[in-house]
Amino acid sequence: MGKRANGEGTISARRKDGKVVGWKGSVVVGYEGDKMERRWVSGKTKADVQQKMAELRTALHTGMLADSEGLTVTQYMARWLDAKERDGVKPNTLRSYRDTDRLHISPHLGRVKLDKLRPLDVERMMNALRKEGKSAQVLAYALRVLKMALRQAVRWQMVPRNVADAVTAPKVTRSEMQVWDAGQVAAFLDASQGNRLHAAFYLALMTGMRRGELLGLQWADIDWERSRLTVRHNLVEIRLESAGRVMKERVDRKTGKVIPARVTLSQIKTELQTPKTAGSRRTIVLSPGTMSKLREHQQQQAQERQAAKEAWQGPAEGGFVFASEIGTAIDPRNMNRWHAEIMKAAGVPQIRFHDMRHTAASLMIRQGIPPKTVSERLGHADVGFTLRTYTHLYDDQRQEAAFDLADLFPRSGATIN
Numbered sequence: 001m002g003k004r005a006n007g008e009g010t011i012s013a014r015r016k017d018g019k020v021v022g023w024k025g026s027v028v029v030g031y032e033g034d035k036m037e038r039r040w041v042s043g044k045t046k047a048d049v050q051q052k053m054a055e056l057r058t059a060l061h062t063g064m065l066a067d068s069e070g071l072t073v074t075q076y077m078a079r080w081l082d083a084k085e086r087d088g089v090k091p092n093t094l095r096s097y098r099d100t101d102r103l104h105i106s107p108h109l110g111r112v113k114l115d116k117l118r119p120l121d122v123e124r125m126m127n128a129l130r131k132e133g134k135s136a137q138v139l140a141y142a143l144r145v146l147k148m149a150l151r152q153a154v155r156w157q158m159v160p161r162n163v164a165d166a167v168t169a170p171k172v173t174r175s176e177m178q179v180w181d182a183g184q185v186a187a188f189l190d191a192s193q194g195n196r197l198h199a200a201f202y203l204a205l206m207t208g209m210r211r212g213e214l215l216g217l218q219w220a221d222i223d224w225e226r227s228r229l230t231v232r233h234n235l236v237e238i239r240l241e242s243a244g245r246v247m248k249e250r251v252d253r254k255t256g257k258v259i260p261a262r263v264t265l266s267q268i269k270t271e272l273q274t275p276k277t278a279g280s281r282r283t284i285v286l287s288p289g290t291m292s293k294l295r296e297h298q299q300q301q302a303q304e305r306q307a308a309k310e311a312w313q314g315p316a317e318g319g320f321v322f323a324s325e326i327g328t329a330i331d332p333r334n335m336n337r338w339h340a341e342i343m344k345a346a347g348v349p350q351i352r353f354h355d356m357r358h359t360a361a362s363l364m365i366r367q368g369i370p371p372k373t374v375s376e377r378l379g380h381a382d383v384g385f386t387l388r389t390y391t392h393l394y395d396d397q398r399q400e401a402a403f404d405l406a407d408l409f410p411r412s413g414a415t416i417n
Helices: 046-061 073-086 091-109 119-131 136-155 182-194 198-207 211-216 288-311 332-346 353-366 371-378 383-389 391-401
Strands: 009-016 019-032 035-043 228-230 234-247 262-273 283-285
Touching (some): 009 046, 035 046, 073 136, 119 136, 182 198, 182 353, 198 211, 198 288, 198 353, 211 234, 211 332, 332 353, 353 371
Antiparallel strands (some): 009 019, 019 035
């Protein structure tokens, strides 16, 4: 007898104490060697089973038959995270995915079979996180990571659909953006004159470059003839997990809240990476004043190289634009410390280093620079993101742009209808 064709199935009654209590059926979905691979379904009536078998056959013939391999959500998440690592996801991004799974997803969904996961399970996870006091930002990010993971499961044909898509993320209220006005920018830059990285702070406020982009900038990235630079690198902090050092779950004595077990951090190192997105790899046109600041800084670094002599660890030519006094990369935390010291000396409002990027955007927008140009200088993925992020500033511009038809004509006493 020849082999049955894929899709053939059998139906039989399920009996208990001689009575029919249900029905079961199977569909042949393939062969592994000479062994048939079957997918089983069950139901209370024969018609129910026939319907489910028909759906299986349709999925088989359309290439949409899912096979979760019996994995739980925790087991699947581990496979997905390994795949993301192989894909070359940035270490800090990968670590945030792992932490989100370990702290927020697997504790609530980990034991559920992947093919049994339902939208209500995801809703229960969100409600549980909310009851634990997690912020809207944490809830939204946990849902985002889960959606990404399940989207891959659909592509791998492990599940037929992404059940997390049926769940809506909580509305995240953006904190009010902190920026300096032009006078405060001038005060800060005046106070930074005594810092050897004055040019870096100047460049940050004139271009909106990120801290890692500034510290990763190299002399070869600057086009002196055309007065522009290209962002090709990003110096980032990499947080490494220590092997075997795990803090056990404990109860906070004051609040009674359970603090989950976690792996402690053993080391933070810096690493030169490529920019995270295609939009971040960009060319920025520089003003004459900015170019002058960079030339002054170049001369200063040449003097430092000469003074360091054999201790200089950077290349004889080139290397980091904003390097240490011996030519090595600067620890980003030192940049934050100097930033805080200068703000205190200048007497300006205390803002994060990253808020200088928002300040640069604010200055550009108030200068009337088009949104598309602002977006490109900041390295945003698209101009829509720029408009959403700085909508309040563009609202001010829209109010200033309002005018009456009479404003276009000299006042002659005539009324224009």
